[in-house]
Amino acid sequence: MTKEERSWILYDCANSAQTLIVTTTILPIFFKTFAAKGMTDTESTYYWGLGNTIAMIFVAVMSPFLGALADHRGFKKRLFMAFLIFGLLATVALPLVGEGQWIFCLILFGLSTIGFYGAVVFYDSFLVDVASKDRMDWVSSNGFAWGYFASTIPYIVCMLLITNSAKLGFTSTLVPTRLAFVITAVWWFALSIPMLLNVRQIHFVPESANPIRESLHRLFDMLRNITKYKALFGFLIAYFLYIDGVHTIYKMAVAFGLDIGISQQQLLTILLVTQIVAFPCAIIFGYLAKFFGAKRMVLVGIGMYFLVTSLAYFIREVWHFWALGMMIAFAQGGIQSLSRSMFAKLVPPENAAQFFGFYDIFGKFATILGPIMVGYVGLKTGDTRLGVFSLIILFALGGFLLLRVKDEPVTRAA
Numbered sequence: 001m002t003k004e005e006r007s008w009i010l011y012d013c014a015n016s017a018q019t020l021i022v023t024t025t026i027l028p029i030f031f032k033t034f035a036a037k038g039m040t041d042t043e044s045t046y047y048w049g050l051g052n053t054i055a056m057i058f059v060a061v062m063s064p065f066l067g068a069l070a071d072h073r074g075f076k077k078r079l080f081m082a083f084l085i086f087g088l089l090a091t092v093a094l095p096l097v098g099e100g101q102w103i104f105c106l107i108l109f110g111l112s113t114i115g116f117y118g119a120v121v122f123y124d125s126f127l128v129d130v131a132s133k134d135r136m137d138w139v140s141s142n143g144f145a146w147g148y149f150a151s152t153i154p155y156i157v158c159m160l161l162i163t164n165s166a167k168l169g170f171t172s173t174l175v176p177t178r179l180a181f182v183i184t185a186v187w188w189f190a191l192s193i194p195m196l197l198n199v200r201q202i203h204f205v206p207e208s209a210n211p212i213r214e215s216l217h218r219l220f221d222m223l224r225n226i227t228k229y230k231a232l233f234g235f236l237i238a239y240f241l242y243i244d245g246v247h248t249i250y251k252m253a254v255a256f257g258l259d260i261g262i263s264q265q266q267l268l269t270i271l272l273v274t275q276i277v278a279f280p281c282a283i284i285f286g287y288l289a290k291f292f293g294a295k296r297m298v299l300v301g302i303g304m305y306f307l308v309t310s311l312a313y314f315i316r317e318v319w320h321f322w323a324l325g326m327m328i329a330f331a332q333g334g335i336q337s338l339s340r341s342m343f344a345k346l347v348p349p350e351n352a353a354q355f356f357g358f359y360d361i362f363g364k365f366a367t368i369l370g371p372i373m374v375g376y377v378g379l380k381t382g383d384t385r386l387g388v389f390s391l392i393i394l395f396a397l398g399g400f401l402l403l404r405v406k407d408e409p410v411t412r413a414a
Contacts, residue, residue, distance in 0.1 A: 005139050007130075008139070013149075013191050016151035017184045020152075021183075021184045022094070026180050031048055042379045045384065046378070048252075050106075051110055059113070059118060063361045066357060076125065076126065077201060084192055087118070087188070089115075090115055092185040125353040133344075136344050141333070141337040148278040159272070161179060161180065162177055231346055232346045237362075242395050246335060250332065259378065275329075279333075286337060294339075295405065302399040304327055311324060373391075377390055
């Protein structure tokens with residue numbers, strides 16, 4: 001791999017700590033047991049989903065314009081850095097949340113999420129700058145794979161602090177839990193440095209005297225003509241549906257597990273093993289894409305998620321959750337990494353950030369619907385399993401529409 005490819009992959013390792021610790025495991029538990037203390041399980045799950053929704057709306061609305069602006073020379077790196085710093089500051093401020101301050105907790109979580117996903121728009125679009133088309137599947141898959149593996153390092157450190165809090169002299173797990181958020185921010189920043197130093201924007205639109213006005217013009221022009229990009233538009237509609245289910249399951253896993261009676265320790269262990277298992281599986285998906293194509297491998301992942309949501313309704317024992325976790329580990333890295341590289345092959349390189357802004361808006365608006373749907377159905381029925389089960393239709397429709405998207409030629413690059 002080139003220095004640029006390795007540096008790009010390292011950022012997946014950097015921000016995956018925020019995804020695992022802040023979005024998926026430790027912060028949701030901190031929110032439900034401390035920040036939202038006094039609420040019922042279904043109420044706290046509902047507000048956690050609502051917090052996700054509000055943050056995603058903000059990111060989704062601003063992404064297309066910022067993407068169009070980032071296609072101008074020099075803007076992509078600057079915007080990436082701005083959102084990175086924004087996310088880091090919000091994450092490192094999470095220890096300030098006190099008992100019962102669930103609104104403050106959701107505000108900081110939302111700001112961290114905005115910084116995270118805002119940076120991801122520009123990070124994803126850098127894929128066209130660091131890899132040729134015949135290497136995109138492989139590089140993107142390695143990004144997700146090494147991200148899963150690397151995220152376990154700060155996660156294990158944080159869990160050792162929390163589970164051994166008494167031996168370390170802490171009176172409760174609250175202080176090491178707060179330290180976990182600081183560790184996340186430090187890890188996120190440290191592994192971002194190679195990306196900041198070594199990755200350069202090599203594709204860009206012609207320079208303009210007024211980049212903001214030109215960006216708005218190009219954005220509105222693209223909106224008027226987006227249906228002319230038939231393969232790209234068809235892919236985005238399919239992606240909107242199936243990635244909704246993927247992100248919702250990932251983000252709501254801890255809340256779902258707590259609601260059905262699985263202990264915090266069991267949940268955190270399952271999620272750790274899931275991350276480790278996802279590492280080789282994501283690489284395998286990238287390797288198989290060389291022979292079968294990215295689209296076919298994404299469809300395999302959709303099929304696995306269809307099965308997961310079907311079986312989720314019948315979860316009654318801890319081993320059921322283990323089994324579904326391993327099924328998700330098999331598919332989650334591959335479906336996300338190959339969706340990213342499949343889209344990158346469809347877009348003009350000089351307009352990559354603008355198009356990835358739309359990729360992001362489709363993904364985030366999908367994520368807006370999923371958590372609120374699971375939380376609302378669980379709140380109304382008293383059973384979160386029904387909310388998860390309802391996601392099955394998203395995978396069915398997404399898979400059907402993806403079948404209609406024109407295949408990219410299968411490459412066999414090393």
